[in-house]
Amino acid sequence: MLRSIRVSILLPFLIISIGLGVLAWRSYALSARLEDGVNALAMQYAGYAADITARRIDSAVRNGLFDASEEWQQLERKTPNPDSEMLSQWLRSNEWITSAIYVPDADPASSIFASEPAGGATDAARLTREFYTSSGLVRYTYDPARLVEHVRPVLHQQPLMQRSQSDPQAQLAIVATPQHHGEARLTDGFTYVAPLAPPLQGYAIKAFVRTAYGTSGWENARYFSIWVSVVALFLTALGALLAMRGLNREAETMKLRGALIANVSHELRTPLSMIRLGAETLKRSSKLTEKQRAEIEDAVLREVLHLSHMVENVLDVARIQNRSTKALAFTPVRPRDLVTALITTYESWITSRGFEVTVQTEEAVDEQLWDRDAVERAVLNLIDNAVKYSGDVKFIAIALRQSADHVVIEVRDRGIGIAAADLSRIFDPYYRAQFSDTQTRRGAGLGLTLVQQIMVSHGGRVEVESSPGIGSTFRLIFPRQRSQAAEPVPALNVLPEIGSRS
Amino acid sequence: MRIRTSHLVVAAVSLLVVSAYADDRKPKCTTPPAECERIIRQMLSGRRYLGVQLQELNPGLVVKSIVDDGPADRASLHPGDRFMAVNGKSTKDATIQDFKRILSDAKETGRLWIIVQREGLLKKIELRMEPYTKAQIDKIVAQHLAEAHSIASSAPPQP
Numbered sequence: 001m002l003r004s005i006r007v008s009i010l011l012p013f014l015i016i017s018i019g020l021g022v023l024a025w026r027s028y029a030l031s032a033r034l035e036d037g038v039n040a041l042a043m044q045y046a047g048y049a050a051d052i053t054a055r056r057i058d059s060a061v062r063n064g065l066f067d068a069s070e071e072w073q074q075l076e077r078k079t080p081n082p083d084s085e086m087l088s089q090w091l092r093s094n095e096w097i098t099s100a101i102y103v104p105d106a107d108p109a110s111s112i113f114a115s116e117p118a119g120g121a122t123d124a125a126r127l128t129r130e131f132y133t134s135s136g137l138v139r140y141t142y143d144p145a146r147l148v149e150h151v152r153p154v155l156h157q158q159p160l161m162q163r164s165q166s167d168p169q170a171q172l173a174i175v176a177t178p179q180h181h182g183e184a185r186l187t188d189g190f191t192y193v194a195p196l197a198p199p200l201q202g203y204a205i206k207a208f209v210r211t212a213y214g215t216s217g218w219e220n221a222r223y224f225s226i227w228v229s230v231v232a233l234f235l236t237a238l239g240a241l242l243a244m245r246g247l248n249r250e251a252e253t254m255k256l257r258g259a260l261i262a263n264v265s266h267e268l269r270t271p272l273s274m275i276r277l278g279a280e281t282l283k284r285s286s287k288l289t290e291k292q293r294a295e296i297e298d299a300v301l302r303e304v305l306h307l308s309h310m311v312e313n314v315l316d317v318a319r320i321q322n323r324s325t326k327a328l329a330f331t332p333v334r335p336r337d338l339v340t341a342l343i344t345t346y347e348s349w350i351t352s353r354g355f356e357v358t359v360q361t362e363e364a365v366d367e368q369l370w371d372r373d374a375v376e377r378a379v380l381n382l383i384d385n386a387v388k389y390s391g392d393v394k395f396i397a398i399a400l401r402q403s404a405d406h407v408v409i410e411v412r413d414r415g416i417g418i419a420a421a422d423l424s425r426i427f428d429p430y431y432r433a434q435f436s437d438t439q440t441r442r443g444a445g446l447g448l449t450l451v452q453q454i455m456v457s458h459g460g461r462v463e464v465e466s467s468p469g470i471g472s473t474f475r476l477i478f479p480r481q482r483s484q485a486a487e488p489v490p491a492l493n494v495l496p497e498i499g500s501r502s
Numbered sequence: 503m504r505i506r507t508s509h510l511v512v513a514a515v516s517l518l519v520v521s522a523y524a525d526d527r528k529p530k531c532t533t534p535p536a537e538c539e540r541i542i543r544q545m546l547s548g549r550r551y552l553g554v555q556l557q558e559l560n561p562g563l564v565v566k567s568i569v570d571d572g573p574a575d576r577a578s579l580h581p582g583d584r585f586m587a588v589n590g591k592s593t594k595d596a597t598i599q600d601f602k603r604i605l606s607d608a609k610e611t612g613r614l615w616i617i618v619q620r621e622g623l624l625k626k627i628e629l630r631m632e633p634y635t636k637a638q639i640d641k642i643v644a645q646h647l648a649e650a651h652s653i654a655s656s657a658p659p660q661p
Contacts, residue, residue, distance in 0.1 A: 084531070084646075084649060084650060088531075099533070099538075099541050099545075101542060101545050101546065101642075103546075103549075103551070104555075105551075105552070105553075105554065105555045105556070105569075106555040106566075106567060106569070107569060108551050108553065108569060108572075108634060108638055108642075109638050109641045109642060109645075110642075110645070111546075111642045111645075112646070113531075113538065113541075113542050113642070113646045113650075114531065114650075115531055115533040115537070115538055115541060116532075116533070117532035117533065128545065132599075132602030132603070132605065132606055133602075134558075134597075134598040134599060134602075135555075135598075137549075137551075139545050139546075139549065141541065141545065
């Protein structure tokens with residue numbers, strides 16, 4: 001049955017894991033495809049941008065050259081006989097032309113020449129160009145670098161219309177003497193180098209398009225999807241593990257509960273049969289001596305007390321486990337009175353079992369807000385345990401102490417002790433430490449559970465020290481409440497309850 | 503005609519302006535003379551010319567004057583010749599710009615076949631545009647040096 005439960009719990013986790021795996025795989029494939037698409041787009045865009053810009057620059061160059069010749073012809077039309085002053089003026093207005101000569105058809109010998117002031121760049125590359133005018137020929141030299149500067153503003157126009165922010169954007173530059181033309185893949189994008197037409201064939205347009213997908217590291221969608229899936233798978237595995245552990249614990253509790261039923265029924269049957277036997281004897285045999293009759297009556301009474309004690313324990317555990325807040329009624333209690341009263345009540349029972357009891361209480365212990373019944377039951381359970389698991393030395397020491405922050409009730413015995421392996425589990429419900437004679441000692445495995453629950457509900461805890469063969473010491477540690485405001489609570493609420501419970 | 507003071511003032515001012523301008527323009531070309539000379543020689547060397555000045559009729563092209571001892575002169579073109587066709591293209595209705603375009607197309611070889619109309623007769627003239635002669639280039643250099651650098655043209659430039 002446990003096997004089938006385990007399968008039924010693990011199956012959903014398995015399905016979730018498979019689903020997550022498929023999701024991760026698809027997400028990876030999808031982002032890889034998306035990345036390919038974005039990269040192809042960026043690559044294409046870089047090519048377009050470089051080509052378009054190169055053609056724009058070419059046309060700007062052609063326009064510049066054409067505009068210069070047009071301007072000269074305009075000047076010539078205004079002044080039929082050009083002089084060198086006019087040529088200089090033309091030179092100045094076309095800053096990229098370095099020198100020019102005008103040769104009239106009518107008299108080649110009367111040519112005019114103008115040159116710009118010699119700058120530092122006399123060794124710069126010079127290109128020569130000429131055009132015919134209606135009356136002659138103009139031949140000029142120009143500096144290609146300066147011509148490039150002249151047309152550079154064209155770069156500021158984005159080559160393609162931007163429809164949205166996410167569209168790729170190209171960074172454009174004019175590069176001289178490029179090593180290669182065409183595309184190149186960079187770590188974070190693509191470049192495309194497109195050559196310019198003559199006369200600027202030594203230059204090229206470089207377009208660079210950055211791709212968001214090209215980034216490495218966690219921002220990369222592919223890796224991100226994988227990482228998220230790994231984390232999700234890990235969490236699923238963790239969930240499965242926790243579910244399995246909870247299931248195991250539950251299974252164990254179920255096993256223990258089964259043991260309880262056997263236990264309790266045994267526990268109930270033994271005193272019941274004793275009681276029945278006693279009662280029957282009393283009824284049938286009228287010839288009993290007074291002493292025999294008293295013995296039987298005592299035995300019956302003891303068994304009834306034991307029975308009621310056990311039933312109370314079971315009921316209390318169930319009640320506190322169900323978190324019913326009405327289970328406890330906190331009232332001001334003098335711990336010293338409580339302990340003394342308890343011992344007085346049960347001293348005869350304990351001594352009748354052959355035990356020696358010592359009680360040690362500090363004088364001035366503050367009044368505490370406790371549930372009197374519950375604390376009594378806790379102490380009584382500890383005493384009961386000490387009696388039950390006694391060894392050859394029958395000794396019980398009960399102490400009440402008060403420290404700065406705590407009030408401590410200690411129950412010490414010299415019984416058989418508890419093995420270290422069992423120590424951590426003795427407070428679990430239905431758990432009983434394994435002794436060679438566990439079955440001979442009566443109990444339901446609920447006493448210490450109840451003690452611990454009572455302590456928790458009082459804000460305190462139970463400590464236990466034990467070594468097999470030497471004895472155990474249980475300490476009930478309560479938080480101490482200072483008594484400066486120890487007003488006596490109206491006793492009307494308290495007294496009837498105490499009366500009704502005992 | 504009375505001379506007014508305002509005229510005098512205008513004359514004086516314009517004289518001042520002109521003299522200042524002339525002063526300012528004294529070194530017309532600030533490039534070193536040797537550099538200028540080098541550039542001029544470089545630009546003109548190998549440059550072909552025809553040596554003819556045209557006049558644009560409406561429509562048509564007519565030779566206005568011939569440069570002495572130029573290629574056109576040697577090919578016996580005469581002033582008054584009308585160009586009917588050049589290098590297989592009709593120039594009957596052409597402008598000077600059209601003719602220049604034909605020249606620039608032929609600048610590699612420099613060969614021209616021209617059909618001219620002279621006194622009613624068509625005549626075919628075959629000629630070759632020639633590079634500037636060294637004397638011509640020297641003359642241009644000397645002229646520039648004299649004008650823009652105020653250097654006497656007595657010293658013939660070295661090749």
